Amino acid sequence: MTLSEYQATWKKRPEKHAALPTDLKKHVLRTPQVRVQVEDDRTGMDTETLKRAFLDNLYYIQAKDLQNATPYDLYMALSWTVRDRLLQRWIHTQETYLKQDVRSVCYFSAEYLPGRQLGNALVNVGLYEPARTFLRELGFELVDLMEQENEPGLGNGGLGRLAACFMDSLATLGVPAIGYGIRYEFGIFAQTIQGGWQFEQPDRWLRYGNPWEIPRPEYLVEVKFGGHTEAYTDPQGRYRVSWVHERSVLGTPYDTPVPGYRTNTVNTLRLWSARATEDFDFQVFNSGDFARAVAGKTYSENITKVLYPNDNTYQGKELRLEQQYFFVSCSLQDILRRYWDHHVDLDSFTDKVTIQINDTHPAIGIAELMRLLVDEYLIEWDRAWQITQKVFAYTNHTLLSEALERWPVSLFGRLLPRHLEIIYEINERFLHLARSRFGNDEARIARLSLIQEGSEKYVRMANLACVGSHAINGVAKLHTELLEQDVLADFYALTPEKFSNKTNGVTPRRFVLLSNPKLALLYTERLGQEWIRDLALLRKLEDHLHDADFRASWKQIKADNKHDLAEYILHFNGIEVAPDSLFDIQVKRVHEYKRQLLMLLYVITLYHRLKQNPAMALQPRTFIFAGKAAPGYTMAKLIIKCIHSVAAIINADPDVGGRLKVVFLANFNVSLAQRIYPAADLSEQISTAGKEASGTGNMKFAMGGALTIGTLDGANIEIREQVGPENFFLFGLTAQQVYALKARGYHPNDYYQTNTELRSVIDLVASGHFSPGRPDLFRPLVDALMARDEYLLFADYQVYLDCQQQVDAAFADSERWTTMSILNAVRMGYFSSDRSMGEYCRDIWKTGPVAVELNG
Numbered sequence: 001m002t003l004s005e006y007q008a009t010w011k012k013r014p015e016k017h018a019a020l021p022t023d024l025k026k027h028v029l030r031t032p033q034v035r036v037q038v039e040d041d042r043t044g045m046d047t048e049t050l051k052r053a054f055l056d057n058l059y060y061i062q063a064k065d066l067q068n069a070t071p072y073d074l075y076m077a078l079s080w081t082v083r084d085r086l087l088q089r090w091i092h093t094q095e096t097y098l099k100q101d102v103r104s105v106c107y108f109s110a111e112y113l114p115g116r117q118l119g120n121a122l123v124n125v126g127l128y129e130p131a132r133t134f135l136r137e138l139g140f141e142l143v144d145l146m147e148q149e150n151e152p153g154l155g156n157g158g159l160g161r162l163a164a165c166f167m168d169s170l171a172t173l174g175v176p177a178i179g180y181g182i183r184y185e186f187g188i189f190a191q192t193i194q195g196g197w198q199f200e201q202p203d204r205w206l207r208y209g210n211p212w213e214i215p216r217p218e219y220l221v222e223v224k225f226g227g228h229t230e231a232y233t234d235p236q237g238r239y240r241v242s243w244v245h246e247r248s249v250l251g252t253p254y255d256t257p258v259p260g261y262r263t264n265t266v267n268t269l270r271l272w273s274a275r276a277t278e279d280f281d282f283q284v285f286n287s288g289d290f291a292r293a294v295a296g297k298t299y300s301e302n303i304t305k306v307l308y309p310n311d312n313t314y315q316g317k318e319l320r321l322e323q324q325y326f327f328v329s330c331s332l333q334d335i336l337r338r339y340w341d342h343h344v345d346l347d348s349f350t351d352k353v354t355i356q357i358n359d360t361h362p363a364i365g366i367a368e369l370m371r372l373l374v375d376e377y378l379i380e381w382d383r384a385w386q387i388t389q390k391v392f393a394y395t396n397h398t399l400l401s402e403a404l405e406r407w408p409v410s411l412f413g414r415l416l417p418r419h420l421e422i423i424y425e426i427n428e429r430f431l432h433l434a435r436s437r438f439g440n441d442e443a444r445i446a447r448l449s450l451i452q453e454g455s456e457k458y459v460r461m462a463n464l465a466c467v468g469s470h471a472i473n474g475v476a477k478l479h480t481e482l483l484e485q486d487v488l489a490d491f492y493a494l495t496p497e498k499f500s501n502k503t504n505g506v507t508p509r510r511f512v513l514l515s516n517p518k519l520a521l522l523y524t525e526r527l528g529q530e531w532i533r534d535l536a537l538l539r540k541l542e543d544h545l546h547d548a549d550f551r552a553s554w555k556q557i558k559a560d561n562k563h564d565l566a567e568y569i570l571h572f573n574g575i576e577v578a579p580d581s582l583f584d585i586q587v588k589r590v591h592e593y594k595r596q597l598l599m600l601l602y603v604i605t606l607y608h609r610l611k612q613n614p615a616m617a618l619q620p621r622t623f624i625f626a627g628k629a630a631p632g633y634t635m636a637k638l639i640i641k642c643i644h645s646v647a648a649i650i651n652a653d654p655d656v657g658g659r660l661k662v663v664f665l666a667n668f669n670v671s672l673a674q675r676i677y678p679a680a681d682l683s684e685q686i687s688t689a690g691k692e693a694s695g696t697g698n699m700k701f702a703m704g705g706a707l708t709i710g711t712l713d714g715a716n717i718e719i720r721e722q723v724g725p726e727n728f729f730l731f732g733l734t735a736q737q738v739y740a741l742k743a744r745g746y747h748p749n750d751y752y753q754t755n756t757e758l759r760s761v762i763d764l765v766a767s768g769h770f771s772p773g774r775p776d777l778f779r780p781l782v783d784a785l786m787a788r789d790e791y792l793l794f795a796d797y798q799v800y801l802d803c804q805q806q807v808d809a810a811f812a813d814s815e816r817w818t819t820m821s822i823l824n825a826v827r828m829g830y831f832s833s834d835r836s837m838g839e840y841c842r843d844i845w846k847t848g849p850v851a852v853e854l855n856g
């Protein structure tokens, strides 16, 4: 950059703050470096100090004493107490990052599903036991307080939960990172069940206050929408474009600490909340039309109002694109603001910043960074593009074509006219390059194009993400292979060096230590505590495989966990289940490709067999389902209803004699997941091969000692490799076989005609046996299977039954089952998200840990 170019950027920068209200400009003035010495005992860790702080917080913040405090007040007071003890580390961490001008991982995700914070914070700062002790002295149980917390349901399922696991692992590894996302006022709906049907209730998680977030209005940013662009030539004779926007919205960041496990590192989750630029229109207000005066305000604030409740399906709603652009623009401006605080040019930008986009939801960031660099910082296109590609990396999360995001060009241009121009420019240059490689293979060029042509044109976000990133990854081995061979094959042919696999993982802190404390204690007794940071160490426990004490403890822990879940089921469903029956569990979003219905067909098959032959040998089973359906997904909702209807008939049938029970647990979320996974004997991971990108529920189950019955899909394949094929119940078509079968013509009716048991089961459903008085209720399910059976339930039905027969036999031999259970759990080290994050750091982000000293 020449001096005059640099000066031009310098002149440009102060304007970025000009948009801020004057009272908020203060923060840009550097404050003197004075640290007020905080008295030690204000953040002391002994039980007496904790107790006093707890009572103080209850009194001075919640304005209550023990006599009139609600349970929620107590939860709040305890949370403040813990938070106070995180702050010192948080502040030190951020100061360390600032001083050392570290390279930061910026994780962009439209969803985070972190689960409840209190227990995790207590465990990570080492205050769980002290808190339990002093609360007992006051007559309270810690777990009761933890139950008060409304979990932040800012995600739909696996993708949001993955983001939360990654944030936990980065902090535990000590890697400088910041998670950027959206502070939805209403998270994923609460599911209730009425008459067997799903009903959705708004998730008012912020209603009673959220002690974990800190608003940072001083870092407010402005985001523009709409309008048009104007080209002009600047005084230096350069072609430039200005975006004459129509309206703008302000973004306020809310920061939540992300504490690492027993480290000084506390990273930040920064979520953006939208608010109007003007509180209301004074002119209209003064004319007396109050409602119209605040209309614009309401409109702006709608942007972060609610999470779209679709999982693995794309919904082309304008407000959704506004959400995506809003949080991405806020985040990029925030990154640049922080960067400019310590740099005078962009030369080291790519050394200091790397951005991972979690699926294509934040892919608009590629066009936005180009806009910021080219239009606002006057960087020439080629250099801006180099920077952008070097900064961004893209994680693909789906193979389902219905989940690939594509925005109508008309909508896109209306909302983001300048970004559309930039995307067209990127596309022109990119296709030029592609043609130089592939000649005029126009079919291929059309597939590569960022724009899908046709009567309605679309912007393809996955293509934008691929072109604008230096790294592209899938989330399990098979998934990455399928991306390379199929979904993104043309991009792979062009730039194979961008592609790599990063198999997902989950955090052992939440999914072993917190959710399965007895198992954690057993591990610690045998291994010490190191396994919590290095889950691969669990393999050492194979030495104890034949140790009678160890095995007895193992069985007792599973029995206790099952007993706890049985109590929960009795309390919430009024159904009595036998804790020693086989707990056969499928919990995840309800989606046809995940095939909850296949498991239900098995349930009905057993029921049918028992009715035919009441004397048959069968290990008693409790079938447990849980999961939300997208509110507009009629089939998924009907599947939930069908589970309930089948449950009602089976649970009440004296012929079954309690040997089968069917339970649906309402409102599956992280808190419920933490109860369910540790209590499972059998984990159902039965998606149609080639449809599930990875799955992480499969990992959480196996970490708790559940055996898996599963297809060769997603990470199931790698789980089977790790635990050993002899410890995994495999069935079903492979992805290749699925494609081949579909290619030569799949006829579900053939299976119906030739498999008498399948025919009886389908006929039973079709006859209305499970829907007394409404014989046609489940007709749509039957019709979908008979007509198309898109997800090949019939093709896999018989092998699934056969495999379940092996499960039955294995469970009958409790010693054999225990051995398999132990081997599953202790061989899961590979699926710690610490391992995943290590690989991203090494291969994609080129970054690593930074030590944080508390007395620095």
Ligand SMILES: *Cc1c(COP(=O)(O)O)cnc(C)c1O
Pocket: 156, 157, 158, 161, 587, 588, 589, 668, 669, 670, 673, 694, 695, 696, 697, 698, 700
């Ligand atoms: C782990 C998890 C998921 C993902 O489950 P899959 O079985 O991988 O689909 C979804 N929701 C919650 C609450 C989870 O904890």
